[in-house]
Amino acid sequence: MQPRVFLVDDHELIRKGIRSELLGSVDVVGEADEVDAAIEIILERRPDVVLLDVHMPNGGGVAVLKGVVDTAPEVRFLALSVSDAAEDVISVIRAGARGYVTKNISGPELLDAIYRVAAGDAVFSPRLAGFVLDAFSLEGRHLEAGDIDPDLDLLTPRERQVLRLIARGYSYRDIATELSISVKTVESHVSSVLRKLQLSNRHQLSNWASQRHLN
Amino acid sequence: MGQLHRSDVSTETPTRATIGVPIRPLMRGVDNAILGGVCGGLAIRLGVRERVVRIVFCLLALVSGVGLLLYMLLWLGVRRSDESRSIAQRLVGRRNKVFNVVIGVAAIVAIFIVLNRLGMPDLGIYAWPFFLTVIGAVGVWRGASPEELTHLHDLAKSAPIIGVAASRTRWSFWLRLALGVIFIVFGLKILHHLSGSFGKDTTAALFGTLILIGGALILLAPWWLATLNDLTGERRQRVRMEERADVAAHLHDSVLQTLTLIERSAGDEGAVKRLARTQERELREWLFNPEGSVDSGTFLSDLRSLENEIENDYGVRVDLVVVGDCESNERVAALVAAGREAAINAARWSGSDLVSIYAEVEQSTINLFVRDQGSGFDPEQVVSDRQGIALSIRQRIAQRGGEALIKSTIGEGTEVQLTLPRST
Numbered sequence: 001m002q003p004r005v006f007l008v009d010d011h012e013l014i015r016k017g018i019r020s021e022l023l024g025s026v027d028v029v030g031e032a033d034e035v036d037a038a039i040e041i042i043l044e045r046r047p048d049v050v051l052l053d054v055h056m057p058n059g060g061g062v063a064v065l066k067g068v069v070d071t072a073p074e075v076r077f078l079a080l081s082v083s084d085a086a087e088d089v090i091s092v093i094r095a096g097a098r099g100y101v102t103k104n105i106s107g108p109e110l111l112d113a114i115y116r117v118a119a120g121d122a123v124f125s126p127r128l129a130g131f132v133l134d135a136f137s138l139e140g141r142h143l144e145a146g147d148i149d150p151d152l153d154l155l156t157p158r159e160r161q162v163l164r165l166i167a168r169g170y171s172y173r174d175i176a177t178e179l180s181i182s183v184k185t186v187e188s189h190v191s192s193v194l195r196k197l198q199l200s201n202r203h204q205l206s207n208w209a210s211q212r213h214l215n
Numbered sequence: 216m217g218q219l220h221r222s223d224v225s226t227e228t229p230t231r232a233t234i235g236v237p238i239r240p241l242m243r244g245v246d247n248a249i250l251g252g253v254c255g256g257l258a259i260r261l262g263v264r265e266r267v268v269r270i271v272f273c274l275l276a277l278v279s280g281v282g283l284l285l286y287m288l289l290w291l292g293v294r295r296s297d298e299s300r301s302i303a304q305r306l307v308g309r310r311n312k313v314f315n316v317v318i319g320v321a322a323i324v325a326i327f328i329v330l331n332r333l334g335m336p337d338l339g340i341y342a343w344p345f346f347l348t349v350i351g352a353v354g355v356w357r358g359a360s361p362e363e364l365t366h367l368h369d370l371a372k373s374a375p376i377i378g379v380a381a382s383r384t385r386w387s388f389w390l391r392l393a394l395g396v397i398f399i400v401f402g403l404k405i406l407h408h409l410s411g412s413f414g415k416d417t418t419a420a421l422f423g424t425l426i427l428i429g430g431a432l433i434l435l436a437p438w439w440l441a442t443l444n445d446l447t448g449e450r451r452q453r454v455r456m457e458e459r460a461d462v463a464a465h466l467h468d469s470v471l472q473t474l475t476l477i478e479r480s481a482g483d484e485g486a487v488k489r490l491a492r493t494q495e496r497e498l499r500e501w502l503f504n505p506e507g508s509v510d511s512g513t514f515l516s517d518l519r520s521l522e523n524e525i526e527n528d529y530g531v532r533v534d535l536v537v538v539g540d541c542e543s544n545e546r547v548a549a550l551v552a553a554g555r556e557a558a559i560n561a562a563r564w565s566g567s568d569l570v571s572i573y574a575e576v577e578q579s580t581i582n583l584f585v586r587d588q589g590s591g592f593d594p595e596q597v598v599s600d601r602q603g604i605a606l607s608i609r610q611r612i613a614q615r616g617g618e619a620l621i622k623s624t625i626g627e628g629t630e631v632q633l634t635l636p637r638s639t
Contacts, residue, residue: 085503104532126534126536126571126573127534127536129536130536130537130538130573133538133575134538134539137538137539164573164575167536167538167573167575168536168571168573168584168586168630169534169569169571169573169584169586169588170586
């Protein structure tokens with residue numbers, strides 16, 4: 001069954017382009033060009049996957065996520081952006097998006113990402129993996145003892161390994177081969193990283209993004 | 216001399232007095248203004264030196280404050296030479312003028328009543344012109360144009376003692392403290408003088424003064440805030456305009472030029488892609504790294520320029536991900552040079568249109584991975600034209616105690632893994 005996909009982007013050209021790329025491979029159930037309309041229609045149509053533009057007037061992708069996630073947790077979001085700014089990426093992920101890809105992603109890659117998100121997995125682009133590794137690296141960052149939840153604030157060596165391979169440009173299948181594990185296991189590692197990213201209350205995570213921007 | 220040029224001068228408002236040539240009509244000066252430009256304007260009108268007019272006003276001010284009052288009246292009633300209406304006209308012309316007038320009259324009446332109670336007549340003839348001048352000053356402050364307010368604001372700023380700029384120094388703090396104390400002591404003296412002794416009456420007078428100040432503050436605070444807002448709003452507007460101009464200039468130099476180039480080379484797919492990518496990178500750099508905050512001379516900046524070079528020269532996409540950063544040195548440069556060789560090989564031979572570069576700076580080592588998903592080759596049978604691999608990659612890294620690993624599978628792609636200790 002084709003996943004039901006909804007597009008949110010304030011640029012008509014981008015929506016058109018994505019629509020034509022996805023034509024026939026997924027069921028595009030609608031599109032919106034602004035935050036309020038997006039929330040309303042998403043709540044009404046309950047698509048499987050929302051392709052969400054990060055930068056929009058009136059709060060952007062994060063506002064859409066906030067308006068939908070509580071009421072309709074089954075709707076999954078894949079953030080789609082031209083921005084590589086760490087704080088944008090991290091903030092949509094922390095608001096609940098299950099993945100992040102850049103707009104210059106190729107058609108087949110985008111489809112793959114949509115199917116993955118629809119199946120409940122996380123989608124990390126190399127760049128996002130790099131951001132996460134950077135954010136969770138302990139080196140040179142001052143962690144205050146009280147703030148750390150050891151389960152959430154550290155990545156396991158295996159998760160680190162997987163993230164490194166993603167950053168190096170490996171597909172999930174390549175990673176599975178490289179580490180001699182199943183693709184399912186790779187997916188579960190990535191999902192676990194995503195969960196840590198979203199649930200960790202380590203305030204360094206948000207600080208990190210702005211610090212990085214200044215550096 | 217001036218008389219010869221009289222016809223020239225009279226066609227437009229002169230900014231300086233021409234000695235001996237009276238010029239109508241009377242307008243307040245702009246360029247020669249110290250405070251309100253009244254003296255400067257009078258000097259132009261009468262054809263005398265500004266200094267003369269100023270001295271006359273100062274002398275008049277000593278005569279029961281008549282000079283002050285006169286100055287205030289002219290300030291309110293005469294328009295600035297670059298404006299069409301006087302301050303008085305502006306004040307009356309306000310939208311909620313009825314309210315303004317009522318409030319103004321009420322305030323003046325209230326002030327006079329309180330002053331009379333406080334024994335104003337005892338202060339003598341100086342008091343009335345002085346207080347009328349103060350009221351006039353309030354009028355100026357409410358009615359003046361933004362330009363004039365800015366002028367006054369700058370004046371206050373550059374003035375010693377009360378100036379914002381001056382207040383940062385320790386010296387001015389002490390000076391201000393001393394002057395403030397002297398004023399307060401004198402004020403108390405006068406109150407003492409009025410009531411004869413530091414008794415109940417002095418307390419009452421003091422209390423009255425405080426109430427007066429409080430009342431004035433309540434009456435004037437909204438106006439004052441509005442004036443401040445006007446000024447900051449105007450300044451903000453100006454900054455915004457300047458920024459807009461900067462952005463426009465930048466977009467013109469970069470994006471518009473590139474779009475023209477793209478339009479021209481519409482037939483050449485490779486050129487169009489290359490142009491678009493270069494422009495994208497440039498714009499991204501500009502948007503996310505204002506003022507070029509990525510300093511040169513770091514590992515990251517070296518890799519960025521490598522990314523640029525490969526994308527421009529070979530027309531492939533480079534996906535660069537960097538975790539951590541460090542200062543560039545001879546070792547780092549060698550690592551980047553080896554990575555460059557690997558990336559060029561990937562771009563040139565693999566047939567893939569994407570080269571992934573991942574770099575990670577750790578405490579003791581730096582890792583660099585260059586990967587493509589192209590045709591791949593058999594590393595055991597490196598053909599002669601790929602001697603580059605042995606020389607520029609392996610040798611470079613091995614010389615510095617690092618490790619170079621080349622993994623390639625035919626049909627699946629190649630990855631060059633470079634690890635270099637950060638110090639020997």
